[in-house]
Amino acid sequence: MNKQHNSGPKYDLETELKRWKGFLNAWNRPTPKIGATPKAAIWKKNKATLWYYAPAEKKYNVPLFLVYSLVNQPFILDMAPGNSVIENFTRNGFEVYLMDFGIPGYEDKDISASDYVVDYIQKGVRRALRHSKADELTIIGYCLGGTLATMYATIAEEPIRNLILNVSPIDFEVVPFFDKLAQASKEDKLNINGLLDAVGLISGDSMKAGMRMVTNPIYFSPYLSLLNKAYDENYVEKWKRLKTWTDGHIPFSGAAMKELMNELGKKNKLIDGGLIIHGKKAELKNIHANLLVISTEHDRLVLKEQNMRVIDFVSSKDKTFLLEDGGHTTRANDRDLPSYLANWLPQRSEPI
Numbered sequence: 001m002n003k004q005h006n007s008g009p010k011y012d013l014e015t016e017l018k019r020w021k022g023f024l025n026a027w028n029r030p031t032p033k034i035g036a037t038p039k040a041a042i043w044k045k046n047k048a049t050l051w052y053y054a055p056a057e058k059k060y061n062v063p064l065f066l067v068y069s070l071v072n073q074p075f076i077l078d079m080a081p082g083n084s085v086i087e088n089f090t091r092n093g094f095e096v097y098l099m100d101f102g103i104p105g106y107e108d109k110d111i112s113a114s115d116y117v118v119d120y121i122q123k124g125v126r127r128a129l130r131h132s133k134a135d136e137l138t139i140i141g142y143c144l145g146g147t148l149a150t151m152y153a154t155i156a157e158e159p160i161r162n163l164i165l166n167v168s169p170i171d172f173e174v175v176p177f178f179d180k181l182a183q184a185s186k187e188d189k190l191n192i193n194g195l196l197d198a199v200g201l202i203s204g205d206s207m208k209a210g211m212r213m214v215t216n217p218i219y220f221s222p223y224l225s226l227l228n229k230a231y232d233e234n235y236v237e238k239w240k241r242l243k244t245w246t247d248g249h250i251p252f253s254g255a256a257m258k259e260l261m262n263e264l265g266k267k268n269k270l271i272d273g274g275l276i277i278h279g280k281k282a283e284l285k286n287i288h289a290n291l292l293v294i295s296t297e298h299d300r301l302v303l304k305e306q307n308m309r310v311i312d313f314v315s316s317k318d319k320t321f322l323l324e325d326g327g328h329t330t331r332a333n334d335r336d337l338p339s340y341l342a343n344w345l346p347q348r349s350e351p352i
Helices: 013-025 074-078 085-091 113-132 144-155 179-186 193-199 204-215 221-229 233-246 254-266 339-344
Strands: 040-045 048-053 064-067 096-100 137-142 160-166 290-296 319-324
Touching: 040 113, 048 085, 048 113, 064 113, 064 144, 074 085, 074 096, 085 096, 096 113, 113 137, 113 144, 113 254, 137 144, 144 160, 193 254, 290 339, 319 339
Parallel strands: 064 096, 064 137, 137 160, 160 290, 290 319
Antiparallel strands: 040 048, 048 096
8 A cells, every 4th residue: 555645844833832932022022232343432523433343363454444324323234243244344354444423313404415425434534544554445335325435435535445335326317216206306396405404304213114115115024034933043133133223214314315315316416427525526537446336136225227337437447346136235144254245355455
């Protein structure tokens, strides 16, 4: 007599009990510690702090200067031991400086994007160069931080060896969302300057709602991800950290939003020219640093079309555009430097 075999997945009662217990308990568990990599504040301005992370063994003469977005807090770059961009850099022998813009209040409503570039990034870079005693440094921008870093690089008087842009919107000829509204703005049929002036500071909740409308209008996939692996304690801790970051949108200066929407979003001045930052012409041809532009195939927030043309306008002789598989935060929690960066950065950072 032939025996019938059930080829379907086996039901493991113990695993299922652990899964549901982990899922239900996740809501009451405190968020694990975030930002464990040792650091020191070496410069402060208003709400901003320039953090320094020392390597265990310095292997390169060119330090890294990280610029994160104005939309979220930068702790996604240092989530936990073993899942930290900054820890990966220091473990590989790089000195790291992080420009943390802080959380703005209503009194900061008149800080423009140009102010962030000159009064925060440029002054922070000068402080980092003095602190490290380095001749040059590498600027690494993440998302909107890469937009600001690019704006800075076009007017920089400081020596920039390398410029790395991670999923950073630069080119606004194409927009990934609200395309009809964007086109109406470009045609001067829509003007929200008065609204931004009246509001002054866009609240964190409003920024969060706007991002959700763009990326996840029906927001349930993170909870399915948690339920799928809630039996794994390490995964639950990682999920809690990431959820804390995704929920942690911060207020946005009305003046900065107005400048970015008008000068970049509406007039596309970083690509087409005409951008002025504190009286200086901000043109991509002024950038001579080694350039690495990174985009991802499935990013809903920043399309590859928004940064792939940058290399056509800079004066850099060494320039690369790289399209990675994944989404907007794919590389935020790698356990080591991604291969493309491990191969690209060390040889351009003056090994000791």
